[in-house]
């Protein structure tokens with residue numbers, strides 16, 4: 572995934588993940604796999620700057636937050652031979668970052684609040700990660716799944732839901748849908764959204780409006796549909812045919828927004 576993002580960044584923008592001002596964000600970092608792979612991919616000569624200023628990630632749960640911090644710091648140590656605390660990680664609910672007032676997680680420190688403010692001001696070029704998902708979920712990795720988010724729920728309603736002809740749009744309340752909406756808005760006019768998600772948006776009825784919006788929002792869309800939805804294909808036994816050992820289908824999605832004149836033409 573990280574290598575594909577590097578290739579697409581090169582092809583579409585003539586840039587590299589190692590380049591200055593290419594800010595990279597994993598909004599659902601878990602224990603930090605994507606960040607570790609990114610550190611691995613970045614040129615040694617760029618790593619110090621990147622690590623200090625241009626790598627960002629968020630996690631809402633305390634335990635994975637600590638594990639991600641340790642994994643990322645350890646990977647940096649392996650690469651440069653010295654320990655440096657990683658200040659690009661925030662303990663925060665990513666969807667809350669779009670709200671006027673953030674919900675306190677109960678253990679917010681001044682330092683964490685400052686990190687959140689710093690991330691908000693950073694021009695993000697690449698959003699990468701795998702967001703939580705709800706519908707048909709077996710793996711309870713998201714303890715926030717029924718939370719309402721005023722701003723993000725409205726963004727989904729006024730775009731993906733509004734443009735849908737489906738009568739039942741419940742599937743649009745899945746957090747992976749909100750995550751795609753959030754990431755699309757977060758990169759503004761230009762950048763890459765690379766998310767591994769539930770693949771139901773590819774052809775399910777309720778996602779017709781989402782598909783129409785993705786077409787409008789992006790200039791290039793790469794989707795690798797891994798299939799493996801057990802409910803659609805009961806011949807797949809249990810969860811053994813799925814890369815994540817889950818029952819829902821999975822897809823690897825890379826969406827590209829090219830900004831500039833393309834963005835202007837899109838709004839006309």
Ligand SMILES: C[S@@+](CC[C@H](N)C(=O)[O-])C[C@H]1O[C@@H](n2cnc3c(N)ncnc32)[C@H](O)[C@@H]1O
Pocket residue numbers: 598599600601602603604605629630631632635663664665666667700701702703712713714715
């Ligand atoms: C599917 S896992 C990501 C796994 C990750 N790629 C890794 O390397 O471990 C999703 C993660 O997002 C976190 N999460 C869920 N909702 C979130 C939110 N609204 N804001 C930030 N993190 C969230 C979960 O706690 C979980 O650790």
